[in-house]
Amino acid sequence: KQEVTQIPAALSVPEGENLVLNCSFTDSAIYNLQWFRQDPGKGLTSLLLIQSSQREQTSGRLNASLDKSSGRSTLYIAASQPGDSATYLCAPGGRYNQGGKLIFGQGTELSVKP
């Protein structure tokens, strides 16, 4: 059974800092991995999708890496801004016969102070 752990659970940084959010998962036989952002009381917004054959994906100030064999992914946020404050969720996608079912970690709650 896939288990996902995100460290740290909460993070508070001053504006402008570069930061790294960590995600580890127990079953490395994944199809892909998605990083999401969730604002309070809202749904999930997809940030980056990494296919299992890829090592990293970049979108603007965000870079996500995937090391499938070791069961780890990191989300790097450059030059953080107060608008980045949200909960960030990591979700490895299951094996082929599980469809696109995602297993989520508990998230990292990020606060960026002006």
Add this chain to the structure above:
Amino acid sequence: GAGVSQTPSNKVTEKGKYVELRCDPISGHTALYWYRQSLGQGPEFLIYFQGTGAADDSGLPNDRFFAVRPEGSVSTLKIQRTERGDSAVYLCASSLNGQAPEAFFGQGTRLTVV
């Protein structure tokens, strides 16, 4: 539609009542997923549809929960004899197909059982 739409956005019901939650996926997406998110937790998988059929319902907590997708588009999650422990945010997601593409989430329905 432009995005995944869920209705209602909020639902308050009395213990023991029956509720229906609706999800309208992105047009053309054949895969649809229901998740449940309790406060402070990541979303938890409930059920996955590929077309009209439930390909994986292993996350449904008990037989009070049921979901349908009769025409392969809109889906309804049905909860019978609601209990206070059913209170959570119910999230729906869709993807182009079940073979590990990007998942897009709706804003969720916040269910409160009193």
